[in-house]
Amino acid sequence: MKVAMIPTARPTFAVDVAQQRADQARALLTELGAQVRGPRELVMTPEDIGAAAGHLQGADLVINVCASFSDANPALQLYADQQAPVLLWAFREPGPVGDRLWLNSLCGANLFGHALARSGGQVRLLYGDPEEDQVRRALQAALTGDLPPAPALPSAAGERADTEDVRTALASLHGRSIGVIGDPPPGFTPSEYDPDLLTQVFGLRVQQLSIDEAFARVEAVGSEAQHEEFRAAVAAQPSLDDLDPTEVSKHAAITVALREWSGTHDLASVAVRCWPEFPTRVGVCPCSSLSRLAGEGVPTQCERDVYGAATMLTLQALGAGMSYLVDTVDLDTGRNVVRFWHCGSAATTLAADPANAVQSVHCNRKIGVAGNFPLRTGPVIMARFTEDLAGEGLRLLIGSGQSLPGPNRFQGNTADVRLDTDASEFVHGLVTGGFPHHTVLAWTDVRPQLRAAADLLNIPVIEW
Structure with missing residues (x-):
């Protein structure tokens, strides 16, 4: 079988480890008898993507090795016209406990899957490292043309809450505004949204602010307000004393600017294009500023995720309390555990130990300021509104589990x-x-309310 293997990655991750995994993947495919074509080096630039496209023609099977996280631009440029399913191969996280995500490979596969399914394509997932027996068996099957079917998506079958109470909760969203700063990050298809649909379904509106306008607000913060926020932040989280005071001071200015903008426009939530401009132009990451705002009752979303904001506001209206937007980054099949993560914008009250909600540097950028603490334990639910691939509306994902101590x-x-x-x-x-x-x-179980809300909004539910 002729296999086109495209190894995608991003320079901000551990590219040496990513290259090693890609080399091992190629070696295994060759050992199993495949005629492997495709770039040997990691695909990380527009030029790399253009060169990789030439390897797809005539391939019997296309395997995208998610050697590390990457935005979805390679997927959209390479596979938009692919008729057969693309096999996305994601690796386990190799780094030690407490270190940054070295690869974030599974999240990259998730982002590729969203982009391709949304544009009418199909994907399959292979999860595991090249030395695993189950990976070898799955590849042997794939090389005979036996790709597994995509798993069926389950429907909601649980109890529903009282309709009138839920109707009242949904009505409370009408006329409220989500503050949206900047455009979606490049290749982040989940951060795109339809403002008309947002209003039609939830009654929510958008208050837009460009990146340049946001930075102008930060620069306009007075020194007294900045120093007052600096002192308040350090008093709340003394670990800030261990960081570069210049970065903590910039963090304070961002917090004040976001708080003033939110208050002036009575914003229900704030979704921010948090990179690349904040670290590259301001020299600080806004994660802990988003945390401060969330702790004050204004849900925040990194990567300008507006449908994520709509999800959090709906959960809040239904009584779920504070929630947090996360990536799906790792799977421990033996323990039936999924690891959810994001880079440090959780409200400190969501920490497993709020008194020790350490503030640190950003995991990839190595500049301040971002939280570094495990999230609250106990029963949790997962929820997400997103596009309905079968139509022009939305659908709702629901899941549940137990957040474990550790x-x-x-x-x-x-x-x-x-x-x-x-x-x-x-x-x-x-x-x-x-x-x-x-x-x-979210750490309050509002699944009955969510199901009832979906019924009232005529939104299909996929519930695991």
Whole structure:
């Protein structure tokens, strides 16, 4: 079989380890008898993508090795016209406990899956490292043309809450505004949204601010307000004393600017294009500023995820309290655990130990300021509104599990969640079903209310 193997990655991750995994993947395919074509070096630039496209013609099987995380631009440029399913191969996280995500490979596969399914394509997921027996068996089957079917997506079958109470909760969203800063990051298809649909379904509006306008607000923050926020932030989280005071001061200015903008326009939520401009132009990451705002009752979303904002506001209206937007980054099949993570914007009240919600540097950028603590333990639910691939509206993902105690597996904010369903089926369903890489975690079970809300909004539910 002629196999086109395209290894994608991003320079901000551990590219040496990513290259090693890609080399091992290629060696295994060759050992199994495949005629492997495709670039040997990691595909990370537009020029790399253009060169890789020439290897697809005549291939019997296309395997995209998600050697590390990458945005979805390579997927859209390479596979938009691919008729057969693309096999996305994601690796396990190799780094030690407490270190950053070295690869974030599974999240990259999730983002690829969303982009391709949304544009009419098909994907399958292979999860595991090249030396694993189950990986070898899956590849042997794929090389005979036996790709597994995408798992069926389950419907909601649980109880519903009182319709009138839910109707009242949904009505409370009408006329409220989401603050949206900047455009979606390049290749982040889940951060795109339809403002008309947002208003039609939820009654929510958008208050837009460009990156340049946001930075102008930050620069206009007075020194007294900046110093006052600096002192308040350090008093709340003394670990800020261990960081570069210049970066903490910039963090304070960003917090004040976001708080003033939110208050002036009575914003219900704030979704921010948090990179690359904040670290490259301001010299600081806004994660802990988003954390401060969330702790004050204004849900925040990194990577300008507006449908993520709609999910969090709906959960809040239904009584879920504070929630957090996370990536799906790792799967421990033996323990039936999925690890949910993001780089450090969780409100400190969501920490497993709020008194020790350490503030640190960003895991990839190595500049301040971002949280570094495990998330709250106990029962959790997962929820997410996203595009309905069968029509022009939305659909709702729901899941549940138990957030387990333990160390912070990855630098940032991590929750190890033992699912109430089969964790492998959940992860495969996320990727092949075209769901976003962002899900919302909440620690109050409002699944009956969510199901009733979906019924009232005429939104199909996929519930694991």
